Every structure is written in C-alpha cells, then in structure tokens.
Amino acid sequence: MKKKSWKIKGLLEAATDYLKKKNTPNPRLDAEVLLAHLLKVDRLNLYLNIDQPLTEKEVSGYRVLIKRRSNREPVSYITGIQEFWSLNFLVNPEVLIPRPETELLVEHAIEKIKSTTRFENEGGEILDLGTGSGAVVVSLAKELPKTRLWAADTSVGALKIARLNAERHGVSDRIEFRKGDLLEALVDDHITFDMILSNPPYIVSEDYHKLPPEVRDYEPRMALNGGKGGMFYINKIIKEGVAYLKEGGWLMLEMAPGQTEETLKLIGRTNGYGETERIKDYSHRYRVVVAQREKK
Numbered sequence: 001m002k003k004k005s006w007k008i009k010g011l012l013e014a015a016t017d018y019l020k021k022k023n024t025p026n027p028r029l030d031a032e033v034l035l036a037h038l039l040k041v042d043r044l045n046l047y048l049n050i051d052q053p054l055t056e057k058e059v060s061g062y063r064v065l066i067k068r069r070s071n072r073e074p075v076s077y078i079t080g081i082q083e084f085w086s087l088n089f090l091v092n093p094e095v096l097i098p099r100p101e102t103e104l105l106v107e108h109a110i111e112k113i114k115s116t117t118r119f120e121n122e123g124g125e126i127l128d129l130g131t132g133s134g135a136v137v138v139s140l141a142k143e144l145p146k147t148r149l150w151a152a153d154t155s156v157g158a159l160k161i162a163r164l165n166a167e168r169h170g171v172s173d174r175i176e177f178r179k180g181d182l183l184e185a186l187v188d189d190h191i192t193f194d195m196i197l198s199n200p201p202y203i204v205s206e207d208y209h210k211l212p213p214e215v216r217d218y219e220p221r222m223a224l225n226g227g228k229g230g231m232f233y234i235n236k237i238i239k240e241g242v243a244y245l246k247e248g249g250w251l252m253l254e255m256a257p258g259q260t261e262e263t264l265k266l267i268g269r270t271n272g273y274g275e276t277e278r279i280k281d282y283s284h285r286y287r288v289v290v291a292q293r294e295k296k
C-alpha cells in the first residue's frame with residue numbers, strides 16, 4: 001500500500017486529535033507551536049503554507065515531539081525557548097520556565113528604580129536572587145541601560161543558562177553572576193543594593209503533588225518547593241536582605257496571593273524595613289510584596 005503523504009493541514013489535525021485523546025491542555029496550539037518549531041518557521045507561516053507536503057523525516061521528527069508533549073512535557077522544554085517581556089529566553093529542565101505573572105515583578109521594579117534619586121545619573125544597583133533562566137535580570141538590564149545588576153543562584157546549570165541568555169540579549173557586561181544560596185552568594189562583594197528582587201520557590205511543599213504534571217514532573221523542584229507553608233525562602237530573604245539594601249532601597253518578592261499577609265507580618269517584625277506595599281496581578285490577586293529599607 002502506498003504510504004500516506006502528509007500535508008501541514010492534515011498533520012496538524014492528526015496531532016491535535018492525538019493530544020486531545022491524551023487529554024493534554026491546548027492541543028491545537030501546542031501542535032502548531034511544535035510543528036512551527038520543527039520546520040523552523042513562524043506559526044503564521046503554517047497557515048500560509050497549509051497544503052505544503054512534508055518529508056518522511058519531518059513527519060517522523062514531529063511524531064517524536066508530539067509524543068513528548070503527550071507525556072506532559074512542557075512545550076517550552078521541547079522547543080527550548082520561552083518568551084518573557086517580549087524577549088526569547090533559552091530554557092531547559094535546569095530552570096523554571098518564566099511565567100507571565102513574573103512580568104509584574106519586572107514592570108514594578110522598573111517603575112520603582114526609575115523613581116530613585118540616584119537613577120538619573122548612576123542607574124543604581126539591582127540584585128536578582130534565584131535568577132533561574134535569568135529572565136528577570138536580563139529584562140531589567142535591557143530596560144535600564146545604566147544600571148549594574150547581580151544575579152545569584154545555587155544551581156550551576158541555571159547559571160549557565162542565565163549567562164547564555166544575558167549574552168544572547170547583549171547585556172552580559174552589566175550582570176555579575178554569583179553561585180550560592182541566596183544572599184550568601186554576595187558575601188564577598190561588599191555591596192549594598194538599591195533593589196533586591198526575587199521570584200523565590202514558594203510552592204507549599206504539602207501541595208506539591210497537586211501541581212499540574214508539566215510542573216510537578218518536569219520543572220526543577222528546587223526552584224518551586226518553598227517548604228512548609230511555602231514561606232522558607234521568603235522568610236530567609238526578608239531576614240538576610242535588609243543588611244544588603246541601601247537606605248531607601250527596595251525589596252520586591254513574588255509569591256502566591258495567600259502568602260502576602262504573612263509576608264507583611266514578617267517584614268513588620270524585622271528591624272530595618274519601613275514602608276510596605278502589595279501589588280495585584282491582572283487577575284486582581286496580590287502577587288508582589290514590596291518593602292522599603294528605612295531611611296535614617
């Protein structure tokens with residue numbers, strides 16, 4: 001029997017049906033993203049060439065990608081790319097896939113740092129704790145051309161990716177990467193910052209098993225697991241961070257909405273912080289807590 005020759009249209013339909021049967025979320029979108037990735041074209045391009053016949057090699061390559069997705073591997077790990085702040089970041093299973101909600105942290109960090117008196121002339125100094133793919137620090141570096149930035153992570157694999165992303169976006173000369181556990185990574189730098197920000201691991205460890213399989217089975221646990229109540233790293237950053245902030249400098253932390261209340265209490269109990277603020281995300285839930293170091 002003659003082998004079926006596939007065209008883009010039919011192959012997308014077959015893949016979508018397969019993913020649907022396997023109950024993976026967004027089957028059509030994922031089928032398109034993965035085919036575009038394989039053919040090295042934009043998604044729109046698939047539609048412009050919907051009747052294009054595919055080679056056997058392309059079809060078998062695509063089957064492999066669809067199979068991986070049907071096992072709930074995140075699309076971004078399959079393609080190796082995730083968009084954040086309108087920039088493309090390299091990702092692999094050593095780093096958390098940058099999330100849209102983290103753009104809120106970037107947006108407000110830019111606003112705050114621009115309001116400091118030092119910003120106009122000096123640009124200021126910013127530290128990103130637990131940088132992962134480097135999405136936050138690289139986005140900030142792109143937006144703040146005079147600012148000097150530091151980024152720390154305990155994972156060597158993550159730092160490798162973060163450095164590649166900094167190079168890719170032409171900002172590696174303004175970011176110092178440090179290996180180490182939160183602020184311990186900075187002990188030898190003898191520096192204080194205008195801003196320390198972090199998207200720390202904050203998933204409640206007791207709830208870990210409830211995460212979607214994409215997250216639970218593929219993303220780095222060390223980037224997600226915040227221990228009992230999810231507050232372990234948040235607590236540590238609040239306590240250690242104050243000594244590394246300049247007077248009037250800001251601490252900005254992303255977290256789950258249910259953690260913001262307790263975080264404000266922790267800040268209130270820690271010497272050195274003054275004004276605090278909570279910022280809501282686009283679904284009107286508190287996402288980011290900000291604390292300013294007291295001015296004497």
Ligand code: GLN
Nearest residue numbers: 199200201202203223224
């Ligand atoms: N927002 C992420 C999630 O729900 C968690 C990120 C984190 O722990 N820093 O998967």
